[in-house]
Amino acid sequence: QSALTQPASVSGSPGQSITISCTGTSSDVGGYNYVSWYQQHPGKAPKLMIYDVSNRPSGVSNRFSGSKSGNTASLTISGLQAEDEADYYCSSYTSSSTIYVFGTGTKVTVL
């Protein structure tokens, strides 16, 4: 089971919206509504931002939203802020023997 594919980097100016893609297969992203997204600042543990494709945990800003189409999931950050600069990882449950797989990670830069 290979990691889910994400762009290495995405950038945007403050106030703009950006979207990060996460591409898998019908065995993971496309087959289940169990895609989640994590934000990781340098030297910190990952933080759950989105679960079950589009649900936000309590306390997460509504500027973060998730969606899915076919084998590709997306995380959109609207009204980009300096504090959003971080690495973002998608993940998914998978029917393969791996059970749980992470994406390759995307570095978000706020210009």
Place this chain on the structure above:
Amino acid sequence: QLQLQESGPGLVKPSETLSLTCTVSGGSISSSSYYWGWIRQPPGKGLEWIGSIYYSGSTYYNPSLKSRVTISVDTSKNQFSLKLSSVTAADTAVYYCARHAPAMVHFDYWGQGTLVTVSS
């Protein structure tokens, strides 16, 4: 508020066994439906799921590490542990423990992580 804390040696020699413990506070490790997992992140690289355990002792491992990994749970101490045998430099990473939501679909609470370096 649920909290998780990793503990264990920060330096392990090649070919030896890496051992880490995760202590859970603010909640019970025996909570129904939740699993408890280990994830690692080599320096400058991405996240890799190692494995997860249910409080009853049922375990689930990443096939790429399965032959070297053992995860166990001690409900009396509210702890779960990771053992990774025959380590090499490629096992150098920050190791995180985390709570794995029901059906193992996402990790909602994470420990702060601990760096383990494999070196002689």
